Amino acid sequence: MTDPTAAPNLLSGLPHVGRAPVLVTGGTGTLGRAVVRELLDSDVPARVLTRRAEADTDAQVYVGDLRTGAGLTEAVQDVQAVIHCATSPRGQEVDVDGLERLCNALAEHNPDAHLVQVSIVGCWDSPLPYYRVKAEAERVVGESKRPYTIVRATQFHEFVERICGVHVGPVGIGLSGLRFAPCDTAWVAQRLVDVALETTAVGGTVELAGPEVLSARDIAVLTAHLSGRPTPHQIRIPRIGRTLTALGTGSNLPGEQATRGGRSYAQWWADRAIE
Ligand SMILES: NC(=O)c1ccc[n+]([C@@H]2O[C@H](COP(=O)([O-])OP(=O)(O)OC[C@H]3O[C@@H](n4cnc5c(N)ncnc54)[C@H](OP(=O)(O)O)[C@@H]3O)[C@@H](O)[C@H]2O)c1
Structure with a gap:
């Protein structure tokens, strides 16, 4: 396991780091907002690609749509890197076709910019349709013949809170044997910015995971x-079908090579409560 306390290859905000902007697609989303905050805290100009002209962000807004390619040419001009966080549950049209449009815009207008593709730990091992799309997106980036790094993360704290906190009154619903190594988006954002600004060792795949495994x-x-709610009485759903079986056997958990770090789930929750 990588030492989570070790210094990253490149500390954010060092004076020699180039000050060309970084484009964050999905910069209005859960992870993207944290990435924008990290860039701005590091004095790196941030651009956000969003479909909404009135988006609430401190970054420079570039209105565009990955489904059509609108706005991509302008958004990628002169950036040193793109941190690609945009995603859609509808998958293919944004996460694969939209990514191809983004790669084409980069190839034509900014071929040297570093593309950082955000992906999910275990996406190659799960039959979940969204994970199949994420694996396909990794293939698109890998074949794009451009500077890129793939950064896979485990499930975010926000996500596990949403799916594991499901309850109907005093009854919670849980999948038997399901485990997570949930991670803190603020920490993932720091790592993404470090990777994006890295100028010497572009390429390859990085895996990030939270500090602990929780059922x-x-x-x-x-x-x-x-x-402050009573502990829910859990109804266990058995592992039926390939998807539940894959999740139940831990296909979403990080391997030995993953970098572990960030706040634990309980620490993240406690910090958010006092923010
Ligand atoms: N959630 C998790 O637990 C988890 C775990 C590991 C990895 N990941 C990965 O992390 C990345 C970010 O996930 P997230 O949960 O932060 O996403 P999210 O909160 O759902 O945000 C999605 C973003 O995508 C943008 N978007 C959607 N459709 C678009 C389109 N057609 N054109 C341009 N932008 C579009 C949205 O921007 P507008 O609405 O402003 O246009 C929004 O900012 C994804 O690659 C995801 O697979 C997520």
Whole structure:
């Protein structure tokens, strides 16, 4: 396991780091907002690609749409890197076709810019349709013949809170044997910015995961405890079908080579409560 306390290859905000802007697609989303904050805290100009002209962000707004390619030419001009966080549950049209449009715009207008593709740990091992799309997106980036790095993360704290905190009154619903190594988007954002600004060792795949492995039940109990609710009585859903079986056997958990770090789920929850 990588030492999570070791210094990153490149500390954000060092004076020699280029000050050309970085484009954050999906800069209005859960991860993208944290990436924008990290860039601005590091004195790196940030651009956000969004479909909404009135987007609430401190970054420079570039209105565009990955489904059509609108706005991409302008957004990629003169950036040193693109941190690609945009995604859609509809998958293919944004995450694969839209990514191809982004790669084409970069090839034509800014071929040297570093593309940082955000992906998911275990995407190659899960039959979940969204994970198939993420694996396909990695293939698109890998074949794009351009400077790129793929950064896979485990499930975000926000996501596990949403799916493990599901309860109907006193009854919670949990998948038997489901475990997570949930991670802190603020920490993932720091790593993404470090990777994006790295000028010497572009390429390859990085895996990021939170500091601990928790069962879905642990998360449900912690969430109930932290929010002052009674511990839910869990109904266990058996592992039926390929998707649930893959998740139940830990295909979403990080391997030995993953970098572990960031706040634990409980710490993240506690910090958010006092923010
Ligand atoms: N959630 C997790 O637990 C998790 C775990 C590991 C990795 N990841 C990966 O992390 C990345 C970010 O996920 P997230 O949860 O932060 O996403 P999110 O909160 O759902 O945000 C999605 C973003 O995509 C943008 N977007 C959607 N459709 C678009 C389009 N047609 N054109 C341009 N932008 C579009 C949205 O921008 P506007 O609405 O402003 O246009 C929004 O900012 C994804 O690659 C995801 O696969 C997520």
